[in-house]
Amino acid sequence: MALKVGDQAPDFKLFSSDNTVVSLNDFKGKKVILHFFPLAFTSICTEQLCTMRDKFGYYKKLNAQVLGISVDTPFTLAKFKEDNNYQFPLLSDFNKEVSNAYDAQYETFVLGLKGVAKRAAFVIDEQGTIKYAEVLENAGELPDFTAIDAIVNS
Numbered sequence: 001m002a003l004k005v006g007d008q009a010p011d012f013k014l015f016s017s018d019n020t021v022v023s024l025n026d027f028k029g030k031k032v033i034l035h036f037f038p039l040a041f042t043s044i045c046t047e048q049l050c051t052m053r054d055k056f057g058y059y060k061k062l063n064a065q066v067l068g069i070s071v072d073t074p075f076t077l078a079k080f081k082e083d084n085n086y087q088f089p090l091l092s093d094f095n096k097e098v099s100n101a102y103d104a105q106y107e108t109f110v111l112g113l114k115g116v117a118k119r120a121a122f123v124i125d126e127q128g129t130i131k132y133a134e135v136l137e138n139a140g141e142l143p144d145f146t147a148i149d150a151i152v153n154s
Contacts, residue, residue, distance in 0.1 A: 012098040
């Protein structure tokens with residue numbers, strides 16, 4: 001069942017690109033912007049996360065934490081983060097549990113790949129309630145950054 005605005009965001013514990021465990025609960029008291037993306041080093045995924053990188057200062061002023069999540073390994077994500085100078089954690093959902101919990105997972109992706117994260121964005125408030133939820137079926141589309149900004153700024 002798809003998560004919707006008003007639902008409690010499922011907690012998670014994932015390894016980050018620097019091999020530390022990161023939990024959603026680590027950010028209680030902050031807004032959290034979760035960005036699921038299919039695969040590192042692809043053009044649209046890079047554009048999605050670079051947009052967040054370029055707005056990082058804006059979100060930081062609003063006490064909001066950006067997190068990127070994909071099914072890539074922490075090692076792949078470390079190189080992706082380094083190459084693109086991302087200031088926020090990239091989290092490995094290699095076991096596909098979090099993308100499944102957020103209903104943001106393709107059953108079958110390009111080249112017959114199974115269990116790849118869908119492109120999705122969630123804004124979670126300081127108490128862990130979902131304030132914005134967007135899960136895209138078409139991996140060639142980008143989240144609505146204007147809507148995300150409006151929710152984070154409210």
